[in-house]
Amino acid sequence: xxxxLFSKSKKAIIERAQDDYATKMRLKYxxxxxxxxxxxxxxxxxxxxxxxxxxxxDYLGLSFHPKVIEACGGAAKVWGTSxxxxxxxxxxxxxxxxxxxxxxxxxxxxxxHVSVAGYISCCSAVASFAQKGDLxxxxxxxxxxxxxxxxxxxxxxxRFSHNNPxxxxxxxxxxxxxxxxxxxxxxxxxxxxxxCRLPELAQIGExxxxxxxxxxxxxxxVLGRQGRGTVDHFKLGDQVDxxxxxxxxxxxxxxxxxxxxxxxxxxxxxxxxxxxxxAAISPAMAATASASLDLMQSEPQHLERLWKNTKRYREMxxxxxxxxxxxxxxxxxxxxxxxxxxxxxxNALLDQGVFTVMSxxxxxxxxxxxxxxxxxxxxxxxxxEKIAAAMAYAVKQM
Ligand SMILES: Cc1ncc(COP(=O)(O)O)c(C=O)c1O
Numbered sequence: 463x464x465x466x467l468f469s470k471s472k473k474a475i476i477e478r479a480q481d482d483y484a485t486k487m488r489l490k491y492x493x494x495x496x497x498x499x500x501x502x503x504x505x506x507x508x509x510x511x512x513x514x515x516x517x518x519x520d521y522l523g524l525s526f527h528p529k530v531i532e533a534c535g536g537a538a539k540v541w542g543t544s545x546x547x548x549x550x551x552x553x554x555x556x557x558x559x560x561x562x563x564x565x566x567x568x569x570x571x572x573x574x575h576v577s578v579a580g581y582i583s584c585c586s587a588v589a590s591f592a593q594k595g596d597l598x599x600x601x602x603x604x605x606x607x608x609x610x611x612x613x614x615x616x617x618x619x620x621r622f623s624h625n626n627p628x629x630x631x632x633x634x635x636x637x638x639x640x641x642x643x644x645x646x647x648x649x650x651x652x653x654x655x656x657x658c659r660l661p662e663l664a665q666i667g668e669x670x671x672x673x674x675x676x677x678x679x680x681x682x683x684v685l686g687r688q689g690r691g692t693v694d695h696f697k698l699g700d701q702v703d704x705x706x707x708x709x710x711x712x713x714x715x716x717x718x719x720x721x722x723x724x725x726x727x728x729x730x731x732x733x734x735x736x737x738x739x740x741a742a743i744s745p746a747m748a749a750t751a752s753a754s755l756d757l758m759q760s761e762p763q764h765l766e767r768l769w770k771n772t773k774r775y776r777e778m779x780x781x782x783x784x785x786x787x788x789x790x791x792x793x794x795x796x797x798x799x800x801x802x803x804x805x806x807x808x809n810a811l812l813d814q815g816v817f818t819v820m821s822x823x824x825x826x827x828x829x830x831x832x833x834x835x836x837x838x839x840x841x842x843x844x845x846x847e848k849i850a851a852a853m854a855y856a857v858k859q860m
Pocket of ligand 1: 579580581582584605607648652677679680707708709710716717718
């Protein structure tokens with residue numbers, strides 16, 4: 463047998479990936495990547511057991527609305543499954559333009575651009591505009607897509623204390639006046655459920671010439687008239703330059719959007735690498751978002767039910783003495799403070815047929831390890847009673 467002249471050298475990257483501690487722990491305890499066998503509204507089936515979903519971002523519960531389902535399937539029949547191309551080249555269709563005009567009108571903006579993911583849209587809202595030499599002022603708790611975008615932009619990043627206008631003001635005082643600046647905040651913080659102190663933050667941004675980007679992934683559908691989001695909630699005008707967000711929460715689809723003045727959206731379409739080099743959103747997902755947007759305006763009962771459920775759910779958790787990090791919205795964390803406690807609590811809920819998601823440091827600040835829950839307009843009174851019993855049981859296991 464002929465021997466190879468060259469011995470095979472080890473691949474350091476493969477070894478590092480194989481030794482990765484986080485992956486080993488994930489495979490051992492299996493807290494993530496659960497593939498549910500079926501779903502109908504808030505009810506899911508996991509490992510042969512029926513459970514209540516308590517961590518979805520389907521705030522308005524539209525993902526099972528008959529009109530949304532019909533729009534989704536109908537679009538594929540008319541347009542096929544995908545445009546298989548980027549918007550700038552062969553991927554633009556009239557339904558993209560119609561959806562963009564609808565979102566822009568809903569948010570009171572001149573123009574909008576949609577893409578295949580909220581991650582991509584939010585990333586492009588920051589990375590297409592900020593450049594090397596600029597200064598980005600970002601809340602300490604912004605979503606990872608915005609963090610990644612600040613890195614991509616090559617701008618210098620200053621992080622201010624979470625939702626703290628005084629800290630933003632103090633940081634801005636020490637910065638050069640003439641350097642181009644961007645302020646990056648979220649409307650509703652997805653883990654904490656906090657509403658952004660937007661009036662004060664945007665005002666400070668204005669005083670210092672900041673271009674303000676608001677990621678309202680969790681504000682759209684939840685806050686403001688008919689779910690128009692955080693800007694509408696505070697009745698603010700154009701102090702916010704760009705609003706970006708996701709179609710995968712209240713809009714029951716997948717995809718993302720950036721809305722702003724026509725000039726800014728035209729600039730984004732020329733300069734956003736996320737837009738230029740990625741295929742367009744599919745017909746089915748665009749039609750889904752479009753139908754959801756119509757329903758948000760024609761069926762107010764979903765938003766009403768969402769807030770009724772949110773109030774009841776928050777009171778239930780507070781009554782059990784749980785720390786909900788002062789959440790003000792349907793995204794409600796249960797802060798337990800260590801990964802061991804989080805794991806036990808999460809397991810106890812699972813045992814009682816309630817599905818939630820664990821979030822541990824570094825995904826959350828140290829000492830804030832939590833169970834991320836979210837209530838939906840679709841949760842029935844019976845669901846909420848079952849959830850209350852499961853929560854009481856989990857508290858007793860601590
Ligand atoms: C605040 C925020 N921005 C952006 C995104 C990304 O949205 P998508 O899941 O549509 O990519 C998310 C999703 O978790 C989010 O919570």
